[in-house]
Amino acid sequence: MNELTEAVEQAYLRAEHHLGRVFVRPHVRLDLRGQRAGVAYLGRNLLRFNERMLQDNREDFLRQTVPHEVAHLVAHALYGGNIRPHGYQWQKLMVEVFGLEPRRCHDYAVPERRRTHYYYQCGCPAPISFTPQRHAWAGRGRRYQCRRCGDLLKFTGKLQFA
Numbered sequence: 372m373n374e375l376t377e378a379v380e381q382a383y384l385r386a387e388h389h390l391g392r393v394f395v396r397p398h399v400r401l402d403l404r405g406q407r408a409g410v411a412y413l414g415r416n417l418l419r420f421n422e423r424m425l426q427d428n429r430e431d432f433l434r435q436t437v438p439h440e441v442a443h444l445v446a447h448a449l450y451g452g453n454i455r456p457h458g459y460q461w462q463k464l465m466v467e468v469f470g471l472e473p474r475r476c477h478d479y480a481v482p483e484r485r486r487t488h489y490y491y492q493c494g495c496p497a498p499i500s501f502t503p504q505r506h507a508w509a510g511r512g513r514r515y516q517c518r519r520c521g522d523l524l525k526f527t528g529k530l531q532f533a
């Protein structure tokens with residue numbers, strides 16, 4: 372987190388130096404999950420970053436993703452809410468302030484969703500894995516039948532975190 376807030380601060384100092392004005396620092400959170408590396412919440416002056424992607428792509432993340440998201444907030448502070456997120460104002464900041472190619476998307480590998488498998492058994496030798504959603508429905512009384520042997524599937528009590 373220190374490295375991240377430091378990179379955010381460096382990006383702001385750079386923007387202030389180039390643009391000759393000060394910007395209110397955003398809140399920075401490291402609680403983003405899923406497919407996006409970072410998200411800038413313009414109205415709330417908030418940046419959320421993806422911790423897993425930061426860990427897996429540290430150098431590039433600090434060098435590219437952080438300025439990318441900071442540029443969104445800076446563009447918002449400069450031009451208000453009626454600009455396109457990756458429009459020319461944002462692109463200009465990326466190129467002129469940060470010296471970066473104004474790429475719209477990160478190209479990190481998207482981490483696979485971690486999910487829990489719940490194992491159900493019927494008359495067949497191999498257990499069948501249920502998703503958390505399906506397991507929840509079964510818990511609420513929905514009945515599932517094996518397509519091969521026709522038995523009702525019963526929860527084995529076993530689960531696995533993949």
Ligand SMILES: [Zn+2]
Pocket residue numbers: 439443456457475
């Ligand atoms: Zn963006």
Ligand SMILES: [Zn+2]
Pocket residue numbers: 493494495517518519520521522
């Ligand atoms: Zn079966």
